[in-house]
Amino acid sequence: MSDLLRIENLTVHFDTDDGAVEAVDGASFSIRPGEIFGLVGESGSGKSVTALTILRLLRPPARIVSGRIAFEGRDLLALAAADMRHVRGARISMVFQSPRTSLNPVLPVGAQLERVIRLHAGASAREARERALAMLRECGISEVERRAAQYPHQLSGGMCQRVMIAMALATSPRLLLADEPTTGLDVSIAAQILDLLRDLGHRTGASILLITHDLGVVAGLCDRVAVMHAGQIVETADVRRLFHAPAHPYTRALLRSVPRVDREFAMEPIPGAVPSLLAPPPGCRFASRCPVVMPECRIERPAVTLLEVDHTVSCFAAVTPVRAGAPAEGGDG
Amino acid sequence: MLGWYVAKRILLAIPTLFGVTVITFALTYLLPGNPALVKAGPLATPEHIREMERQMGLDQPVVVQYGRYVTGVLRGDLGESSMTGRPVLQDLMQRVPATLELTLASLVVAVLAGVPLGVIAAVRRDGIVDHVSRLLGVAGVAMPTFWTGLLALYVFFYALGVAPPPLGRLDNSVTPPMTITGMYAFDALLTGHWRALGSALHQLVLPALTLGFSVMAPLMRMVRATMLEVLESDYIKAAWAAGLPRRTVIYGDALRNCLIPVITILGVIFGFLMAGNVVVEVVFAWPGIGNYAVTSLMSKDSGPIQSFVLFVAVVYVLVNLAVDVVYGLVDPRIRLH
Ligand code: SF4
Numbered sequence: 001m002s003d004l005l006r007i008e009n010l011t012v013h014f015d016t017d018d019g020a021v022e023a024v025d026g027a028s029f030s031i032r033p034g035e036i037f038g039l040v041g042e043s044g045s046g047k048s049v050t051a052l053t054i055l056r057l058l059r060p061p062a063r064i065v066s067g068r069i070a071f072e073g074r075d076l077l078a079l080a081a082a083d084m085r086h087v088r089g090a091r092i093s094m095v096f097q098s099p100r101t102s103l104n105p106v107l108p109v110g111a112q113l114e115r116v117i118r119l120h121a122g123a124s125a126r127e128a129r130e131r132a133l134a135m136l137r138e139c140g141i142s143e144v145e146r147r148a149a150q151y152p153h154q155l156s157g158g159m160c161q162r163v164m165i166a167m168a169l170a171t172s173p174r175l176l177l178a179d180e181p182t183t184g185l186d187v188s189i190a191a192q193i194l195d196l197l198r199d200l201g202h203r204t205g206a207s208i209l210l211i212t213h214d215l216g217v218v219a220g221l222c223d224r225v226a227v228m229h230a231g232q233i234v235e236t237a238d239v240r241r242l243f244h245a246p247a248h249p250y251t252r253a254l255l256r257s258v259p260r261v262d263r264e265f266a267m268e269p270i271p272g273a274v275p276s277l278l279a280p281p282p283g284c285r286f287a288s289r290c291p292v293v294m295p296e297c298r299i300e301r302p303a304v305t306l307l308e309v310d311h312t313v314s315c316f317a318a319v320t321p322v323r324a325g326a327p328a329e330g331g332d333g
Numbered sequence: 334m335l336g337w338y339v340a341k342r343i344l345l346a347i348p349t350l351f352g353v354t355v356i357t358f359a360l361t362y363l364l365p366g367n368p369a370l371v372k373a374g375p376l377a378t379p380e381h382i383r384e385m386e387r388q389m390g391l392d393q394p395v396v397v398q399y400g401r402y403v404t405g406v407l408r409g410d411l412g413e414s415s416m417t418g419r420p421v422l423q424d425l426m427q428r429v430p431a432t433l434e435l436t437l438a439s440l441v442v443a444v445l446a447g448v449p450l451g452v453i454a455a456v457r458r459d460g461i462v463d464h465v466s467r468l469l470g471v472a473g474v475a476m477p478t479f480w481t482g483l484l485a486l487y488v489f490f491y492a493l494g495v496a497p498p499p500l501g502r503l504d505n506s507v508t509p510p511m512t513i514t515g516m517y518a519f520d521a522l523l524t525g526h527w528r529a530l531g532s533a534l535h536q537l538v539l540p541a542l543t544l545g546f547s548v549m550a551p552l553m554r555m556v557r558a559t560m561l562e563v564l565e566s567d568y569i570k571a572a573w574a575a576g577l578p579r580r581t582v583i584y585g586d587a588l589r590n591c592l593i594p595v596i597t598i599l600g601v602i603f604g605f606l607m608a609g610n611v612v613v614e615v616v617f618a619w620p621g622i623g624n625y626a627v628t629s630l631m632s633k634d635s636g637p638i639q640s641f642v643l644f645v646a647v648v649y650v651l652v653n654l655a656v657d658v659v660y661g662l663v664d665p666r667i668r669l670h
Binding site: 055057085086087088089090093094096098101102103104105106107115116119120151153164167 | 566573575578581589663
């Protein structure tokens with residue numbers, strides 16, 4: 001199966017007075033048609049920046065240094081601005097992390113939905129209205145006519161996110177970028193939103209890039225996963241493989257930090273914080289936090305290595321297991 | 334809901350207005366000159382003056398005098414102008430339309446220039462327009478209006494000859510239109526008196542530009558600052574992500590969300606212009622209330638000045654009230670609370 005989206009060697013810098021912050025550094029991964037792809041990592045790891053780069057929504061001081069983003073056979077980074085506008089919202093749409101503030105406060109939600117449909121589907125006002133109401137219904141909203149006339153502040157956060165999802169999928173995009181779509185929602189509402197995303201994804205055949213810091217969400221929803229740390233993709237794998245045989249020390253640390261009921265030992269927070277991305281030292285960016293760090297880790301950057309089909313990792317220890325147990329550990333998932 | 338909201342605002346305005354009457358009343362005491370002396374004339378004997386004071390109630394305790402003043406104001410009695418010999422209320426009402434017309438025209442100038450400049454300055458932050466408009470804004474605030482007014486007259490009337498002489502609201506050869514609102518340009522438009530319309534607009538251009546230029550800066554700054562903030566908001570990011578055209582995002586989504594602060598500042602500017610016209614009215618011989626106040630001040634006629642201040646204060650209060658009501662109309666979040 002050919003990839004729907006393929007990101008190659010993407011590097012994004014933020015220019016500051018003190019120098020360039022290397023927010024995304026040589027990231028590569030690909031998403032296949034119809035799959036839900038998870039992008040996990042702590043906050044500040046460059047996940048959102050990656051998503052915004054796909055839609056080319058970054059503004060100065062952010063700067064795309066290098067890379068290619070192939071989508072449906074075209075390089076998005078080379079597209080003319082006018083063509084890019086027909087990709088945004090039509091072929092690739094996005095759901096943001098704060099639903100209540102992502103809707104325009106002075107327009108009724110129905111009108112916001114309708115105008116996007118009219119813009120991308122070229123529908124008449126009446127068709128757009130019908131389509132909008134149908135879409136809201138499909139997103140689990142009742143009394144759609146009344147809801148459509150309401151303003152964002154009159155709706156709950158969960159309801160707003162349903163509207164956002166309706167808006168994102170109303171134009172039948174091929175790829176949906178969902179950036180922490182359940183932040184700020186109650187656990188039960190969050191679960192409903194995630195179910196909705198999965199159902200709609202399957203029904204419409206759209207792929208979903210799900211950005212999250214929560215491995216629990218990944219486990220329940222995703223087909224494949226990329227783990228991001230300090231602007232770099234450190235491991236990509238099939239979701240089952242990632243949980244059963246994590247190869248990167250950071251992935252293992254992430255797994256151990258997830259609170260789980262079916263495990264005797266307590267969750268362990270990951271030591272240290274995401275290192276500063278302002279002129280980071282050479283070598284592995286996880287070195288200062290890594291329990292199995294080796295001398296070469298601080299000198300050279302570990303290359304991306306294919307461990308198996310669909311499983312890549314960037315770590316010296318995962319490839320040459322000099323320390324006992326390093327690659328085979330982590331079978332606790 | 335809105336009715337109750339408005340009623341509440343009006344009730345809240347009443348104490349403010351009473352406060353204003355205290356100040357305007359005190360003005361008569363602060364202004365030099367004895368009104369009885371002015372009224373009695375230069376040849377009056379001391380007895381005559383004392384008699385005059387008694388007639389005018391100036392020998393009564395201050396509280397009683399104030400009470401009389403307020404009841405008079407409430408009945409619409411603002412006293413008489415010793416300069417024109419007519420009731421002050423009548424004088425004022427005759428001149429208000431001229432001032433209002435100039436104020437509205439200046440406001441249009443300020444909005445037409447300030448809003449687009451503010452938007453462009455925000456969208457292209459640190460670009461050429463941003464720098465140039467900042468400079469213009471500073472110039473508008475820093476240069477006194479009598480100077481910009483005279484400069485404009487020198488260039489456009491004297492040197493280029495494209496502007497009419499600064500002699501009021503209409504060319505002498507043109508008959509004024511029938512009075513409906515009292516604002517010549519409006520009345521001419523309503524009655525189809527095109528010659529008067531042309532002449533009225535022609536006369537308005539320079540004073541309106543002068544005043545508009547002087548108040549453009551705060552509007553521009555407000556638009557720029559709010560726009561910058563709004564452009565960073567989540568819903569604007571979402572609007573870009575939805576592929577909405579640039580024009581829609583900036584002038585539809587973003588600018589719409591700037592309306593509240595913009596309306597607030599427009600209200601302030603309106604009130605400021607109604608009162609701050611004074612100098613420009615004098616420069617352009619514009620027969621408005623500002624000119625009236627200045628002439629009265631020159632002849633130490635305290636009644637009209639007192640009433641001018643009171644009138645401007647009432648305008649401020651009414652404008653604030655109007656601004657509050659408009660908030661409710663443009664922002665659905667306010668409408669409901
Ligand atoms: S490359 Fe070295 S420092 Fe980096 S994660 Fe692997 S073992 Fe740890």
